[in-house]
Amino acid sequence: MSIDLVALDMAGTTVQEGGAVYRALADAVAAASGSPVPAADIQRWMGADKREAIAALLAGAPAEVDTVFDDFRTRLAAAYEAEPPTALPGVESALTELRARGIKVALTTGFSRDVAEDLLTHLGWKIGGCIDALVTADEVATGRPAPYMIFRAMELTGVHSTTRVLTAGDTVLDLRAGTNASAQYVIGVLTGSQDAEILGQERHTHLLSCVSEIPLLLTRNGSN
Structure with missing residues (x-):
């Protein structure tokens, strides 16, 4: 067919x-939660909606999802500027x-x-x-x-x-x-x-x- x-x-x-998206995601969540994000947790959310991923990875942390998402976007933009995809x-x-x-x-x-x-x-x-x-x-x-x-x-x-x-x-x-x-x-x-x-x-x-x-x-x- x-x-x-x-x-x-x-x-x-x-x-x-170069995996910049997942580094930016892990760094933004870690900055908000105050603790590193296990690599296995990041892998579980590869390919997902990034807002959904952040909400899950925060696991009840007080930071607002929108704030962390904005931080993620800033980090990713900087990574792409430094090393264009x-x-x-x-x-x-x-x-x-x-x-x-x-x-x-x-x-x-x-x-x-x-x-x-x-x-x-x-x-x-x-x-x-x-x-x-x-x-x-x-x-x-x-x-x-x-x-x-x-x-x-x-x-x-x-x-x-x-x-x-x-x-x-x-x-x-x-x-x-x-x-x-x-x-x-x-x-x-x-x-x-x-x-x-x-x-x-x-x-x-x-x-x-x-x-x-x-x-x-x-x-x-x-x-x-």
Whole structure:
């Protein structure tokens, strides 16, 4: 069956940013709570809505979630200014090829809209350019593992059937969201912080080394 939409995560999946997002998250929560955040706790929330992650990681600490979220954004912006994010190898050509085949491409992210748009600016990516839509966690009722960002991407791109959707991401929550959306392809990519052993324990259709392999996968499977 042909694919009409490819929905991709951003940081760690299509964008190389050196894990800055999770360092900024851990540092902001630690500054508010007064104690370091265990790496396992950060890993549990990789791919999630960052406000939801902060609320959970504070675990009853008195700091306001909005205040910590603002600190997180400030730290992340500084990190991106010091070391600008880049597209992962082969991603831009893969996005171009997918769109040339008539496949819509959407980015979904646990970032808020303003953070995600700043990231696109760093990359020089535009909606209507190499991507067709951007969906952020603050635009849906609940972030991953809920499937709502994928459904919103379908709405924005005019895709009606989840069986014609491919999702890909570098975290457990990305895979769970794809599974919850009943996507035809639920792909884990190994360019982020979670390895094949971790991702392989979740339901998925494929594990790939990177997003750049998706066009060839579709060709081999006769999907497009």
